[in-house]
Amino acid sequence: MNSLSRRFLISVGLMSLVVTILGSIGAFVVFQQELTNRQISYLSDYVRERSSNIDKRFTNLSNLHKAAGVELERRMNHLSDADVERLTDDYFPAKGDGTRRSRDDLFDGHLTASGRWVYGIGGFLSQADTASIADRRALTAALSVVSDFGQAARSEYDNFYFFQAKPTRLVMFGPDRPDRLMFYRHEAPASLDVSKEEMAQITLPRNDPPASPAAPTCSA
Incomplete structure (x- = not known):
C-alpha cells in the first residue's frame, strides 16, 4: 500500500514538474515572440523615420x-x-x-x-x-x-x-x-x-x- 502511495506521489510530482517545465517553456516562447515582434516593429518604425528624414534632407537640398x-x-x-x-x-x-x-x-x-x-x-x-x-x-x-x-x-x-x-x-x-x-x-x-x-x-x-x-x- 505504501509502495502504491509512493509511486502515486512520485508520478504526481513528476507530472507537476513536467507541467511546470512545459509552462515555463511556453511562457518563454511567448515572451520571446513578443520581444521579437516589438523589435521588428521598432526597427520598422526606425527605418520609416530614417527614410523620411533622408527624403526630407534631399528635398531641402x-x-x-x-x-x-x-x-x-x-x-x-x-x-x-x-x-x-x-x-x-x-x-x-x-x-x-x-x-x-x-x-x-x-x-x-x-x-x-x-x-x-x-x-x-x-x-x-x-x-x-x-x-x-x-x-x-x-x-x-x-x-x-x-x-x-x-x-x-x-x-x-x-x-x-x-x-x-x-x-x-x-x-x-x-x-x-x-x-x-x-x-x-x-x-x-x-x-x-x-x-x-x-x-x-x-x-x-x-x-x-x-x-x-x-x-x-x-x-x-
Whole structure:
C-alpha cells in the first residue's frame, strides 16, 4: 500500500514538474515572440523615420539648389563689366602661376563695407587669364551666393560650392573643414582638373538632367 502511495506521489510530482517545465517553456516562447515582434516593429518604425528624414534632407537640398541658382542669375544680371573686373581682382588675386585664388581673410573672416560677414570661403580659378567676362561674372556673383546660402544652411550641410569643371574654377564654403580649404587656397597645382571627380560627374546632363550649368552645387 505504501509502495502504491509512493509511486502515486512520485508520478504526481513528476507530472507537476513536467507541467511546470512545459509552462515555463511556453511562457518563454511567448515572451520571446513578443520581444521579437516589438523589435521588428521598432526597427520598422526606425527605418520609416530614417527614410523620411533622408527624403526630407534631399528635398531641402534640391530646393536650396534651385533657390541658389535663381539668386545667382539675379546677382549676375546686376553686375556691370566694371564690377566684374573690380571684384575679380578683389576676391581672387592673381598668383603668378596662371591661377587666381581667394584671399585668406575670406576664409578667416572679413567684414565687407556693406556690413556682411564673409567667412569659410575658398576659391580657385585655373587658366584665369583665359576666363571670359561671362565666366568671371558667374564666379564673382557665386562668391556672395555661396557665402550667403552656405551660412544659412551650415547646420544641415557641411559645404556648399559653385564650380566649373573644365577648366577647373570653383568657389566653396566650408568653414568646418579640418583642412581649412588650404588645398584650393594655396596648395593645388595650377593644372588641377576636377572634371573626372564625382562632384563633376554627378552634375553632367546625362546624370542630372534638371541641373543648370550655372547653378551652384551643394553637398552634404
